[in-house]
Amino acid sequence: MPVVQIVIFGFALTNEVKNAKIAVLDNSKDEATTSLIAEFSNSRYFDVEKNLVSYNQVQQEFKKGKIKLAVIFPQNFSRDLQHLNKAQVQLIADASDPNVANTLTAYANAIIADYQNSITNNRKLPYTINTEMRMLYNPQLKGAYNFVPGVMAMVLLLVCTMMTAITIVKEKEMGTMEIMLVSPMRPQIVVIAKAVPYLLLSIVNIITILLLSVFVLELPINGSITLLMLESILFTLVSLSLGLLISAAVASQQTAMFISLVALFLPTVMLSGFMFPIENMPLPLRTVSNIVPAKWYYIIVKSVMIKGLGIKDIWKETLVLTGMLIFFLTMAIKKFKIRLA
């Protein structure tokens, strides 16, 4: 266990951003922009993922959520540089994660400054490349934009999974399950009945978090509130059925708590993308992160709440969560023992 933790924390979970995917819109296509773009792709911090052709595409690429930064060169970049000794470049960053946005723009500025110095070298009049930055979605770089979706994922998972994880197993321990089994109650009814109170509790939780983030943290809800609520309820159901599965499968409350803590809480914190960017993790961890329900929910909340996207941009994530819900619930009912041993 400690070995695993050291390895994970030491290597995988860093706030350093490497190989961030960026898009380039080169309206100038001259010698200066080409070499500057080459600088970007040679840097270990950036991967040039897309070459765009029009400004409209920039917005679309950000909506897809793959790219973190867009570099935009205006027309006549090289000519301006040669003749006026100064030119402009625009950096647009996805600031729904303000830390990553900050880091990336700093790296980009450094690369541009480097290039500027290298061409200035033996000239009397220095070249200046002005960068104009835009923080998309979160112009003030507020931390709340990042942690509210993360906290929502964590609180819902905590309440739902940990509390339901002990419900069925508690009855096994207390002996009430023995009496309940000798009754016409069907496993499906028992399992689903266990989830209902926590679902109601979680809906209250979701509303409280949203009210707090809007009125206290001044975070706007850019997308549809109904969609956000429905997605949150979907995530709650996934967490509940996961908790029920744990509860149905184990024999003691202690084991149930341990599993939900170690096997659920830690991965959720580490692999949901809320604390540490998933893009920088080694492939095995990135693969594992796909089975963490909170990762998908985190993407959904960020998309709906901060980026203001609709269902057509998050249907994939929604589908993954729905699949998980069906899987966990079926397993929980199957694992529910109709006898004592």
Place this chain on the structure above:
Amino acid sequence: MQAIIIENIIKTYGKSKDVMALNNISFNVQKGELFGIIGPDGAGKTSLFRILTTLLLADSGKATVDGFDVVKAYKQIRKIVGYMSGRFSLYPDLSVEENLNFFATIFNTSIKENYDLIKDIYVQIEPFKNRKAGQLSGGMKQKLALSCALIHRPSVLFLDEPTTGVDAVSRKEFWEMLKGLKQQGITILVSTPYMDEADLCDKVALMQNGKILSIDTPGGIINNFSNPLWAVKSSQMFHLLNDITKQDFVKDVYPFGEFHHVVMKDKSGETLLKNFVQMHQEDKMQIKELKPNIEDCFIALMKN
């Protein structure tokens, strides 16, 4: 008609199946009978109850409850039996009334519908109906548990050690209630470690180490005890036990309350015992002839 039929049931525990909980058990219970299973802790009573209430699967053998197979027709059995497990198994944080309501609901019935059946029992705990079940006294808990087990008017009632840990007065009351239920035509299978409760059953099975030692009416079991039984007492009880064990006429001797019970090999032992008393006059020895009780029978069967 038979309410419960048990044929060659074997149940083992452990990975290598080395713990024999039930060793080839077979017996029948008549409809409407109050049947007692008497045996010490670890005799296999709870395992047998759990197999009959469909909570455990036997390794081999067959059993039916009211004509339903305990393995194949477990769903039907769960609808018609009432079960009170060996330890307190109600919801401690629900009140008395809520518990009763809960069990009525999961059996698709209501307190009102079957109130006449539990009335005699429930009136005793009704003054505490708003108290949490976990805060009731031992006897009250058992009365509530019995009410909950009866709320759906079961045709067979399984009571696993209902009087263990309950005071003498409550135990007596509890058995009175069982007699009342018997009048209603409910078959009752009850287990207990207390030998004195055997007399209250229509029929008893004496169990020990997963085996049935004897099945008969309480009177029948006592009649089968043919050896003369005497009680002896002196001021030197420990020496007396040692001395009397060595006598040839003695089949068995064991401490029993303030007396030692002496089981003779045959009638002739009686005179020999009297002679033995004559020889030890300094110890103020007292003797008297006894009618055996179930416990004497159990000890005799156990040592055979």
